[in-house]
Amino acid sequence: MNEKKPVNSSNLVIRNAVVDDVDTLRDVFRRASLTNEGVRELFAIHPEWLLWDDAMMPFTRVAVVDGRVVGFASLRPVDGFLELEDLFTDPDWMRQGVASALIEDIARRGMRVEVTANPYAIGFYESVGFAASGFANTQGGPAPRMHLDITRARP
Template sequence: MTSVRVRPAREQDVEHVRAVFQRASLSNQGDVAALMAHPDALVWQPAAAGLDRTLVAVDDAGELLGFATATPVEDGLELDDLFVDPAFMRRGVARALIGRLVEEAAADGRQWIEVTGNEHAAGFYAAAGFVVIGRAPTAFGTAPRLRLGWASPGG
């Protein structure tokens, strides 16, 4: 893989996004039993706004490597999805997606991104600059609530 390009998702990406979502979700052995007990949790559904809030990361050949979905809330974004195909993890794909979200959010005057993160992703979020601000309930128990903030323009 020579480079990662981030672009808005398109309708033709949906099935690829769903496949990445499922592979990535099942890549954490600690989550497999709970997910298999709730197979509906393995089906990615676009947010209510449709694909408008989803970015995809692709390589030079156009292969979909990962995706992120974020929803505007207050002065920031809620990161709803951040998934990378297991075959491409630890190659900068998630970082590229977060970087693009930060660029777009800052350009819109937003000041932070928050996420309820999976325990298995704690190392990534910490390395990307997110800090734990609490815990939040999920369908499978509680999980860390994290925030990435940046200085507002002129602030």
């Protein structure tokens, strides 16, 4: 594992994804997905769920520290709001502020953001300004729907 530096504005860059990022995004997606023990059984039944859809690349922002992609978020425009399809952090960089920085980047757009949240991530989403707005039926079962309250999101 590389030595971590605290993520801050001086060593974190958020930019649009490029074709050269695809393999890294797939790797981060897969490894980060497997960090939640509670969903590993579902992934064993549905290994195809561990494959990142690179069709999302035009809608993806990546977080980079010292030239290394350490996280990403994919947002799809939908009827006047943005649907947060992906928010993943490299497991080596979890709890270092990467996902929060990505949400701050998204909030700067000033648009409503909605997400079908992983139940294990509800606390995180609430901490960055998301509020519950119901449930959605997914292939993995019911999941919370949340929206970003732009007035509460971090500047």
